[in-house]
Amino acid sequence: MSKVLVIDTSLRPLDPIHPAQARQLLRNGKAAIFRRFPFTLILKQARPETSVQPLRIKIDPGAKKTGIAIVNDITGIVVFAAELQHRGFAIRESLTSRRQLRRSRRNRKTRYRQPRFDNRKRSNGWLAPSLMSRIHNIETWVKKLIQLVPITAMSQELVRFDTQLMQNPDIQGKEYQQGTLAGYETREYLLEKFGRKCAYCDKQDLPLQIEHIAPRAKGGSNRISNLALSCEKCNLKKGTKDIKEFLKKDPVRLKKIEAQAKKPLADTAAVNAARFKLLEVLKSTGLPVETGSGGLTKFNRTRQNLEKTHWIDAAVVGKSTPEKLIISCVKPLSIQAVGHGSRQSCRTNKYGFPSRHVPREKIHFGFQTGDIVKAVVKTGKKVGTYVGKVAVRSSGSFNISTKNGLVQGISHKFCKRIHAKHGYSYAV
Numbered sequence: 001m002s003k004v005l006v007i008d009t010s011l012r013p014l015d016p017i018h019p020a021q022a023r024q025l026l027r028n029g030k031a032a033i034f035r036r037f038p039f040t041l042i043l044k045q046a047r048p049e050t051s052v053q054p055l056r057i058k059i060d061p062g063a064k065k066t067g068i069a070i071v072n073d074i075t076g077i078v079v080f081a082a083e084l085q086h087r088g089f090a091i092r093e094s095l096t097s098r099r100q101l102r103r104s105r106r107n108r109k110t111r112y113r114q115p116r117f118d119n120r121k122r123s124n125g126w127l128a129p130s131l132m133s134r135i136h137n138i139e140t141w142v143k144k145l146i147q148l149v150p151i152t153a154m155s156q157e158l159v160r161f162d163t164q165l166m167q168n169p170d171i172q173g174k175e176y177q178q179g180t181l182a183g184y185e186t187r188e189y190l191l192e193k194f195g196r197k198c199a200y201c202d203k204q205d206l207p208l209q210i211e212h213i214a215p216r217a218k219g220g221s222n223r224i225s226n227l228a229l230s231c232e233k234c235n236l237k238k239g240t241k242d243i244k245e246f247l248k249k250d251p252v253r254l255k256k257i258e259a260q261a262k263k264p265l266a267d268t269a270a271v272n273a274a275r276f277k278l279l280e281v282l283k284s285t286g287l288p289v290e291t292g293s294g295g296l297t298k299f300n301r302t303r304q305n306l307e308k309t310h311w312i313d314a315a316v317v318g319k320s321t322p323e324k325l326i327i328s329c330v331k332p333l334s335i336q337a338v339g340h341g342s343r344q345s346c347r348t349n350k351y352g353f354p355s356r357h358v359p360r361e362k363i364h365f366g367f368q369t370g371d372i373v374k375a376v377v378k379t380g381k382k383v384g385t386y387v388g389k390v391a392v393r394s395s396g397s398f399n400i401s402t403k404n405g406l407v408q409g410i411s412h413k414f415c416k417r418i419h420a421k422h423g424y425s426y427a428v
């Protein structure tokens with residue numbers, strides 16, 4: 001079990017506690033549940049000011065999932081971990097669908113008018129809605145956690161590789177191979193440069209080796225411009241042959257690899273606009289933000305023999321990572337961004353024809369679709385206790401999707417909300 005978050009009577013975050021201690025507090029009536037996700041207690045009695053241990057929130061932003069970890073830099077304990085699943089594709093799809101509906105409606109209803117498609121401007125630093133949604137998701141969660149945990153610093157993975165480390169001319173050939181930080185940075189760089197495939201046969205998803213374009217045996221250097229990635233088969237086949245001789249029969253590929261190898265670092269350094277935007281957002285919270293490279297993340301993870309998951313990657317981001325992370329008791333919270341529903345009040349069928357009307361009112365009897373409720377039914381056919389997400393009806397007869405399937409026709413009178421809908425759903 002991960003630790004349990006605690007806040008005091010004036011909503012200030014305290015040191016997270018062990019679940020056993022949390023159970024005891026609840027049993028003795030000294031604390032109440034403040035929030036289910038992430039599980040947080042609130043103390044019932046004010047207690048004397050005590051100092052709290054500073055914690056660091058660490059983020060590994062990904063396209064589909066973002067890893068979040070809260071780490072104690074001094075003890076190395078991972079206090080809390082989560083994996084946040086974004087809804088990038090869902091946003092793109094719903095925008096496309098809206099665009100198509102509007103287009104067809106306009107075609108049906110409007111006389112011909114000349115297109116005026118370039119009369120809109122995008123502000124500086126504009127990012128696609130699907131990318132912004134990821135940034136907003138992370139921002140929401142960082143701000144949420146800052147309120148519940150005594151966080152004093154942040155770490156974010158910013159770039160895939162650190163170019164400064166690689167350009168260091170002191171690095172010798174062996175070091176590229178033997179698990180040094182510079183080696184990891186170089187590998188990440190080459191993976192990016194050669195598109196994660198063998199430079200000689202384009203094979204993907206197999207272990208790739210670092211290979212010298214002009215072989216060492218014939219005076220080739222260890223400079224990064226002389227390195228390529230190849231599968232074991234191609235590497236053996238090439239051996240100590242020069243690239244010109246090896247690719248005699250494939251002049252097109254020869255030209256391509258030579259051009260690729262010579263490309264200066266700055267050009268290939270994958271500058272990821274969304275990650276830089278996220279950095280800006282994190283800095284705006286006022287806490288110090290440390291950034292790390294993907295190479296460093298991988299180096300830290302392999303050095304400690306940790307599994308590759310999103311939240312572990314987050315926990316090992318940056319130079320501040322403790323020598324030994326204690327992760328044995330962590331169960332990451334799995335969070336899924338599901339959005340806040342649609343503003344459409346006229347839903348369409350799959351052909352785009354209006355098919356049903358959605359009432360403007362979203363809240364019925366104090367409940368909203370998406371709330372997690374507990375219903376204790378004592379009379380009638382549906383006697384039992386049901387916990388799950390509720391779908392509200394204006395009639396007051398709700399549906400609850402529980403772990404064991406959908407239960408229909410539960411009266412609002414039996415329901416008690418245990419978690420308000422706020423755009424995220426959870427799996428434990």
Ligand SMILES: [Zn+2]
Nearest residue numbers: 198201231234
């Ligand atoms: Zn190959």
